[in-house]
Amino acid sequence: xxxxxxxxxxxxxxxxxxxxxxxxxxxxxxxxxxxxxxxxxxxxxxxxxxxxxxxxxxxxxxxxxxxxxxxxxxxxxxxxxxxxxxxxxxxxxxxxxxxxxxxxxxxxxxxxxxxx
Amino acid sequence: xxxxxxxxxxxxxxxxxxxxxxxxxxxxxxxxxxxxxxxxxxxxxxxxxxxxxxxxxxxxxxxxxxxxxxxxxxxxxxxxxxxxxxxxxxxxxxxxxxxxxxxxxxxxxxxxx
Numbered sequence: 001x002x003x004x005x006x007x008x009x010x011x012x013x014x015x016x017x018x019x020x021x022x023x024x025x026x027x028x029x030x031x032x033x034x035x036x037x038x039x040x041x042x043x044x045x046x047x048x049x050x051x052x053x054x055x056x057x058x059x060x061x062x063x064x065x066x067x068x069x070x071x072x073x074x075x076x077x078x079x080x081x082x083x084x085x086x087x088x089x090x091x092x093x094x095x096x097x098x099x100x101x102x103x104x105x106x107x108x109x110x111x112x113x114x115x116x
Numbered sequence: 117x118x119x120x121x122x123x124x125x126x127x128x129x130x131x132x133x134x135x136x137x138x139x140x141x142x143x144x145x146x147x148x149x150x151x152x153x154x155x156x157x158x159x160x161x162x163x164x165x166x167x168x169x170x171x172x173x174x175x176x177x178x179x180x181x182x183x184x185x186x187x188x189x190x191x192x193x194x195x196x197x198x199x200x201x202x203x204x205x206x207x208x209x210x211x212x213x214x215x216x217x218x219x220x221x222x223x224x225x226x227x228x229x
Contacts (some may be wrong), residue, residue, distance in 0.1 A: 004159070033216055042120075042205065043160070045216035056215060091159055093217075103209075104150060105217055107159035 002026065004108035006092050012114045013082055021077045021111045025094030032075050033095075033105060034059075034067060036088040043091060049075060082115045089113070119143045120208050122220035130228050135193040137223050139206030142187065146208040150217065151180060151191045154203045163204075164191070196227045 005024045013019050025032045034046040045059040049069045060066070064082075069075040079086055089112050093105040121140045129135045137151075147168035152160035166173040166180045166189070173180050179192045193200055203224045207217040 006159075031215065035216075035219075040221075042118075042122075042221040043207075043217070043219040045218070048215050050215075059216070093159075103148075104162050104165055106162060107152070109157070109159045112157075 004092055004094055004106055006090075006108040006111050008111055009109065010112045010114075012116065014116055015084060016081055018078065018080045019082055019113065021079075021090050021113070023075045023077070023092030023108060025073065025075070025092070026106055027073075029094035029096055029106075030072065031095045031097060031103070031105075032069060033093045034075070034077050035091045035093065037091060037110075038088040046077070046090075079113075082113075084115050087113055087115045117142075118221075119146075120206055120218045120220040122204075122206055122223050124223050125221070126224040126226070128226045128228060129196045131198055132195045135191075135196045135200065135225055135227070137191040137193075137204050137206075137225065139189050139191075139220055140187060141189075141208050141218075143208070143210065143218070144187070145210040146218070147211055148209045149180070149182060149189050150207045150209075151178075152205045152207060153200075154205060154222070160205055193225075196225075198227045198229050201225055201227050 007022045032049040035043040048056040064080045067077045089110040091110045093107045095103040095105045150165040151163040154160045182189045203222045205222045206220040
């Protein structure tokens with residue numbers, strides 16, 4: 001498809017389990033971003049990729065969170081030992097260059113994570 | 117610290133009237149501003165943007181106004197339609213420094229038929 005896709009669309013897990021969330025950006029977009037939206041909150045930045053490298057990981061809330069991107073395309077966000085406060089909608093976005101901001105980011109539909 | 121603020125969590129407007137959604141920011145380095153629209157169970161959809169070199173950008177029924185001195189922007193929708201009912205997020209970024217967008221908490225617009 002032409003847009004950003006994410007999988008799974010919904011994920012329910014038990015506290016303490018690991019989860020992997022996947023993002024397929026728009027073809028040709030070199031920049032990829034992960035955000036999360038907790039209930040009643042705005043979108044919170046997690047991590048930014050330029051190609052396969054992540055020059056900005058400043059938003060990752062703890063060392064339980066990690067992300068990688070391979071082939072300049074697909075990215076996975078991994079949350080280890082999930083906690084109930086990790087419950088949120090995790091959104092992926094991509095943009096054409098990502099250099100220095102000033103670009104429109106296009107979002108996927110999100111993955112709704114519920115940690116019981 | 118919320119650098120982008122949308123102080124009205126909700127707004128109701130009659131169909132055909134103007135909807136005005138407001139957004140304030142605190143970081144003077146922000147120079148690119150966007151509005152996104154979000155329906156339930158979907159990701160945010162880009163609506164309209166404005167660069168800090170402009171004070172107005174218009175696209176059909178949607179116009180964004182930027183007042184840099186007041187660090188304020190607004191989105192005008194006219195005429196409002198029931199299909200415009202959604203949550204609207206204001207976002208900002210800076211060309212220098214962080215590449216990510218800073219989002220407000222959103223305003224839920226309801227257009228009453």
